[in-house]
Amino acid sequence: MLYMNNPLRIGIVGGGQLGKMLAMEAKRLSMRVNILDPSDDCPASMLADELIVAGFNDAEAIERLAGMSDVITYEIELADADILASLERKGYRVRPPAHALRIVQDKFMQKYTLNKSNIPVAEFFKVSSIDDLHSIARSIGYPIVLKVRKGGYDGRGNIVVKGYDDSNDKIVRFVDARGGWDSVYVERFIPFIKEVSVIVARSSRDEVVAYPVVENIHDDGILDTTIVPARIPEGLAYKARRIAMDVIRALDGIGVFGVEMFIAKDGKSMDGECEDGYSILVNEVAPRVHNTGHYSIDACNISQFEQHIRAILDLPLIEPRMLCKAAVMINILGNDSINGYYAIELEKVMRIDARIHIYGKRINKGRRKLGHITLLGDDLDELLRSAMHIKSALRLVSV
Ligand SMILES: Nc1ncnc2c1ncn2[C@@H]1O[C@H](COP(=O)(O)OP(=O)(O)O)[C@@H](O)[C@H]1O
Ligand SMILES: [Mg+2]
Numbered sequence: 001m002l003y004m005n006n007p008l009r010i011g012i013v014g015g016g017q018l019g020k021m022l023a024m025e026a027k028r029l030s031m032r033v034n035i036l037d038p039s040d041d042c043p044a045s046m047l048a049d050e051l052i053v054a055g056f057n058d059a060e061a062i063e064r065l066a067g068m069s070d071v072i073t074y075e076i077e078l079a080d081a082d083i084l085a086s087l088e089r090k091g092y093r094v095r096p097p098a099h100a101l102r103i104v105q106d107k108f109m110q111k112y113t114l115n116k117s118n119i120p121v122a123e124f125f126k127v128s129s130i131d132d133l134h135s136i137a138r139s140i141g142y143p144i145v146l147k148v149r150k151g152g153y154d155g156r157g158n159i160v161v162k163g164y165d166d167s168n169d170k171i172v173r174f175v176d177a178r179g180g181w182d183s184v185y186v187e188r189f190i191p192f193i194k195e196v197s198v199i200v201a202r203s204s205r206d207e208v209v210a211y212p213v214v215e216n217i218h219d220d221g222i223l224d225t226t227i228v229p230a231r232i233p234e235g236l237a238y239k240a241r242r243i244a245m246d247v248i249r250a251l252d253g254i255g256v257f258g259v260e261m262f263i264a265k266d267g268k269s270m271d272g273e274c275e276d277g278y279s280i281l282v283n284e285v286a287p288r289v290h291n292t293g294h295y296s297i298d299a300c301n302i303s304q305f306e307q308h309i310r311a312i313l314d315l316p317l318i319e320p321r322m323l324c325k326a327a328v329m330i331n332i333l334g335n336d337s338i339n340g341y342y343a344i345e346l347e348k349v350m351r352i353d354a355r356i357h358i359y360g361k362r363i364n365k366g367r368r369k370l371g372h373i374t375l376l377g378d379d380l381d382e383l384l385r386s387a388m389h390i391k392s393a394l395r396l397v398s399v
Contacts (some may be wrong), residue, residue, distance in 0.1 A: 002358075003027050004088045007030055007031050007032050008029075008031045008032070008070050008204055008313060009031065009032040009033075009034060009068065009069045009070045009071075010022075010026055010031055010033055010034070010069055010070065010071055010072075010073065010158045010309065010312070010313070011027075011034040011035075011036070011065040011066060011068065011069030011071070011072035011073070012033065012034070012035050012036070012044065012058060012072070012073055012074065012075055012102060013036050013062065013065065013072065013073070013074035013075070013076070013079045014035075014036070014037060014044075014056070014074055014075035014076040014078075014079065015035040015036070015037030015039070015043060015044035015045055015048065015051070015075075015380050016037070016042060016043055016044070016075060016076070016119070016359075017043050017159035017359040017361075017371075018075035018076075018101070018288065018289050019035055019037070019042070019043070019044035019075040020044040020046075020047060020359060020360070021042040021289070021294070021297065021303075021305045021357075022044075022073075022075065022289065022305045022308060022309065023035070023044050023047040023048065024047060024114075024165065024305070025138075025305040025306040025309055026397060027047055028306075029309070030246065030308075031052075031309070032049045032127050033047055033048055033049055034048065034049060034050040034051075034052070034065055034068050034069050035047075035048040035051050035052070035112070036051075036052040036053075036054055036056075036061060036062060036065045037051070037052075037053065037054075038053065038054065038055050038056070039053070039348060040053045040363055042348065043359045043361060046360065050068060050298060052064060052065055053379070056076070056078050056079055056080055057080045058109075059080075059083045059086070062080070062083050062084075062087065063083075063087060063090075063092075063239060066087050066092040066094075066265075067092075070093065070313070071093045071094075071095055071311050071313055072084075072087070072092065072094050072095070073094075073095050073096070073255060073308070074101070074288065075288055075289065076288070077104065077105055077153075077286065077287065077288070078151070079101060081099075081101045081102040081105060082098075083099045084098035084101065085098035085099070085102070089177045090330075093312075095254045095255050095311070095312035096253045096254050096255045096257075096287050096288075096312075097180050097252065097253075097254060098147045099252070100251045100252055100253045100287055101287050103251055103252065104285050104286070104287045106149050106150055107147055107148075107149050107150070107152070107185070107284060108124065108126070108149045108185045109149075109342075110251075110285060111124045111170055111185075111187075111312050112124075113250060113251065113287075114247060114250055114251075114282055116250075117246065117249075118246075119243060119246055119248075119250060119282055119298055120185045120243070120279070120280060120281050120282060121281055121282050121283075122188045122189075122190050122262075122281050123140060123187070123188040124185055124186065124187045124188070125185060125186045125187075126186075127146070127181055127184065127185060127186045128181050128187055129181060130172060132181075133146065133171070133186060133356075134160065134164055136186050137161060137164075137186075138364040140188050140236075142161065142162055142163045142164075142189075143161060143162045143163070143189040144160070144161050144186050144187065144188065144189055145158055145159070145160055145161075145176070145186070145187045145188075145189050146158065146159050146160075146161055146175075146184055146185075146186055147173065147184060147186075147187060148178045148183060148184050149183055149185060150183070151182060154222045154367075155218070155220070155221020155222070157178070158223065158287050159171065159174055160189060186208060189256060189296075190262045190264055190281055192262035192263060192281075193263055193264060193265050193278075194215055194230065194231075194232065194263040195215070195216045195217075195218065195260065195261070195262060195263075195283070196214060196215050196216065196230045196232065196240060196260075196261050196262075196263055197213075197214055197216055197258055197259060197260045197261060197290065197292040198210050198211060198213050198214075198240055198241055198243075198244035198258075198259050198261070199211040199244075199256060199257075199258055199259075199289075199290060199292070199293035199296065199304045199307075199316055199320075200244040200245055200247070200248045200256070200257050200259060201248075201253070201255065201257075201304075201307045201308065201310075201317055202248045202249065202253055202254055202257075202311060203254060203257045203310070203311045203314060203315075203317055204248075204254050204262075204314050205314065207317045208245045208248060208249065208317075209307070209315070209317045209319050209320060210241040210242075210244050210245050210317070211293060211300070211304065212228060212229045212230075212232040212237070212241075212298060212320075212321045212322060212354055213229060213232065213237040213240045213241060214226050214227060214228045214229065214230055214292055214293075214295070215227040215228075215229075215230035215231060215232070216260075216292050220367075222331070222332060222333060222367055223291050223292060224330065224333070225328065225330050225331075225376065225387065226280075226291075226292045226294070226295055226328070226329040226330075227326075227328055227380065227384070228295050228299060228322070228326060228327040228328070228329070229322075230328070231380075232263060232272050232278070233276060233277065233278070234389055236263065236276070236278050236280065237275070239280055240263075240280050242257070242260055242284060243261065243280060244257075244259040244261075247259050247285055251285065251287070253287060254312065255287070255308050255311045255312050256288065256289050256290075256293070256304050256305075256307055256308035256311060257285055257286060257287055257288070257290075258285070258286040258288070258289070258290025258291075258292060258293060259285050259286075260282070260283040260284050260285070260286075260292075261280050261281060261282050261283055262280070262281045262283050263278055263279070263280055264278065264279050264280075264281065265277060265278060284398075288308075289305055289308050290304070291369070291372075292329075294329050294357070294372050294374065295327045295328075295329040295374050296320065297355075297357070297374070298327070298355040298376060299322055299323060299324055299327035299374065299376055300320050300322055300323060301318065301320065301321045301323060302318040302320055306340055307320070310395035323367070323376075324376045324377060324378065325377070325378045325379075326376075326377055326378065326379065326380040327374055327375065327376050327377075327383070328374070328375045328380070328383040328384055328386075328387045329372055329373070329374045329375075330372065330373050330387050330390065330391060331369055331371075331372050332344065332358075332365045332369070332370045332371035332372060332373065332394060333365075333368065333369060333370065334364035334365065334366060334367055334368040334369075334370055334396065335364075335367060335396060336344070336366050336367065337398075338364045338398050339364065339365055339366070340363055340364065340387060340395075340398065341362065341363065341364075341398065341399045342363075342364045342370075342396055342397065342398055342399060343396070343397050343399045344358065344371065344394070344395070344396055345394070345395035345396070345397060349373070349390055349394055350394035350395050351376075352375075352386060352389065352390055354373050354374065354375045354376075354386065354390060355373065355374045355375075355376070356371065356373050357373070357374070358370070358372050359371050364396070370396075373390055375387055375390075
């Protein structure tokens with residue numbers, strides 16, 4: 001229950017923008033928010049009732065966080081599944097459960113688990129050497145994708161092998177740098193026509209709800225734009241949402257998960273879930289609130305962040321619904337020319353009718369996520385034009 005004199009307390013491992021946006025929703029409900037992060041000026045620090053400055057594998061500090069919280073959750077896959085599992089054994093409530101995190105952290109185990117539950121994924125293989133890699137590729141056809149099992153993000157853990165003539169030295173160097181052939185695996189290359197995702201939530205009462213399917217545009221591996229709803233046939237969207245609900249159940253997830261999928265044309269040969277010549281394959285799952293769900297703060301009756309808080313505290317979930325016909329979210333990204341203190345010039349952008357979110361990161365490094373902007377309206381084409389306008393007006397300067 002939400003008592004003002006005895007507020008519910010949530011502990012979050014990670015104080016980045018996801019932690020901050022979780023904290024904002026928790027604060028709206030007057031909960032106590034405890035954060036653990038290595039940096040004392042992390043984005044969520046301004047909202048934390050208690051900030052524990054410690055590393056993500058500091059077992060003692062994470063237990064301290066658990067001790068002061070009714071539930072602990074995490075905003076990063078880098079959270080330590082062993083530490084969280086040992087806290088569960090001591091009786092602390094960890095959501096999503098440590099075993100779900102452990103499976104998702106290892107992309108090979110993730111694919112294996114989804115495949116076993118009849119969820120469509122691209123064919124995947126263990127690989128033991130460069131010769132083995134090419135023999136797999138000859139049997140399924142080039143190109144193939146070589147992926148690191150753990151710790152990859154923003155496209156940095158993948159390489160596409162286009163043919164036998166590809167630089168084998170480069171491939172071997174990639175594998176060696178990531179701990180050898182046991183640390184990687186191979187996937188069939190999917191010539192997708194769109195990348196979409198679905199935010200899905202599940203509570204311990206096995207209540208499951210899914211947000212609308214959204215369409216994602218990446219720029220060099222980093223999310224640039226999310227378009228809501230995805231421009232795909234209705235039957236396909238229905239299937240994508242159903243698949244996302246199957247995914248969270250298959251992983252026994254509790255909380256909000258982001259499920260990334262490929263839409264391919266004529267996918268029958270690829271064994272995907274088919275609809276009118278299209279097929280859907282799950283690419284990867286995030287066991288946490290997801291960048292492609294940020295639009296829900298402004299465009300939905302309930303944001304992914306409040307939904308997550310409800311799910312991890314065994315409170316009722318709400319069937320998500322759009323409050324407008326369409327939304328477009330664009331990320332505000334740093335660039336390589338600014339390393340250090342920066343300012344975002346918002347004068348021009350603020351003249352446009354849009355919802356601006358600034359994360360408050362003091363330092364930029366490369367293409368860091370610094371904020372996002374959501375446009376709401378009736379006409380998607382108009383929103384996309386405004387989004388282009390905003391992008392050209394956005395300036396980042398070194399200070
Ligand atoms: N099997 C595949 N076929 C084609 N493209 C892929 C495949 N796997 C990944 N990609 C592309 O690479 C991007 C990053 O891969 P992903 O597995 O999602 O890693 P990350 O954890 O870095 O997001 C995807 O968004 C997609 O564009
Ligand atoms: Mg991805």
